[in-house]
Amino acid sequence: MAITKTDFMRGMQCRKMLWLDKHKPGLRVIPPEVQERLDAGNAFGDQAMGMFGPYEEMTVYRPGTTIPDKKAMLAKTQDALARGVPVICEAAFSNYNNYCAADILRKTEKGYDLYEVKNAPEVREQFIRDAAFQNYIICRCGIRIGKVYIVIHGQDEANPFVPVDVTGDAKGYFQWINDNIWDLNRMQKEREEIRTDPGEQCTIPYECWYYGYCHGGNAAVSEESMV
Numbered sequence: 001m002a003i004t005k006t007d008f009m010r011g012m013q014c015r016k017m018l019w020l021d022k023h024k025p026g027l028r029v030i031p032p033e034v035q036e037r038l039d040a041g042n043a044f045g046d047q048a049m050g051m052f053g054p055y056e057e058m059t060v061y062r063p064g065t066t067i068p069d070k071k072a073m074l075a076k077t078q079d080a081l082a083r084g085v086p087v088i089c090e091a092a093f094s095n096y097n098n099y100c101a102a103d104i105l106r107k108t109e110k111g112y113d114l115y116e117v118k119n120a121p122e123v124r125e126q127f128i129r130d131a132a133f134q135n136y137i138i139c140r141c142g143i144r145i146g147k148v149y150i151v152i153h154g155q156d157e158a159n160p161f162v163p164v165d166v167t168g169d170a171k172g173y174f175q176w177i178n179d180n181i182w183d184l185n186r187m188q189k190e191r192e193e194i195r196t197d198p199g200e201q202c203t204i205p206y207e208c209w210y211y212g213y214c215h216g217g218n219a220a221v222s223e224e225s226m227v
């Protein structure tokens with residue numbers, strides 16, 4: 001059990017959130033409007049795959065499910081890289097079992113540019129961290145990443161894919177990711193439930209799906225809150 005991009009983003013919002021994902025995922029309550037937003041984001045991401053013309057998609061599902069087969073995706077990505085495919089979508093990488101799948105990799109003279117697609121009208125800090133995690137994993141796999149872009153949803157619905165260059169900021173997070181990824185790895189394996197008081201992190205940057213659990217009086221409370 002290592003850290004995926006989603007694990008990292010959730011664990012950095014709140015360590016307890018990541019722990020609950022691993023040990024008590026049945027406590028999640030995803031509001032319908034949030035699920036709608038997630039579905040719309042996935043649809044926008046699917047459309048964006050073609051923004052540079054022909055592409056190869058690396059997604060592979062376990063037979064009879066919609067669960068990604070990460071091992072098969074990693075192998076398929078290595079094959080695409082070896083063949084020099086110009087645009088690779090959902091390209092999968094793993095480093096010490098830490099894992100990410102990049103929305104779009106576009107071949108350049110010296111390596112690849114990385115595109116993270118977000119169905120939002122502007123770039124937000126958490127998007128940059130998200131792309132930064134991918135840059136970290138991919139670079140540690142020995143692939144040279146040139147530019148890093150967030151593709152936002154522009155106003156022209158005929159051509160809504162607007163890449164914004166966030167290279168400097170995304171690469172600036174490299175050490176921060178390295179400083180936290182191993183701690184999250186260790187923490188998520190702990191047997192005892194992580195004790196964290198509810199606070200600002202319960203809604204920023206995203207409302208937590210365990211909000212009801214932690215605010216409803218059934219959660220493990222920290223020693224500080226019992227004083």
Ligand code: SF4
Pocket residue numbers: 013014015016017020196197198199201202203208209210211212214215
């Ligand atoms: S509700 Fe708050 S304290 Fe509980 S897991 Fe979520 S972010 Fe953490």
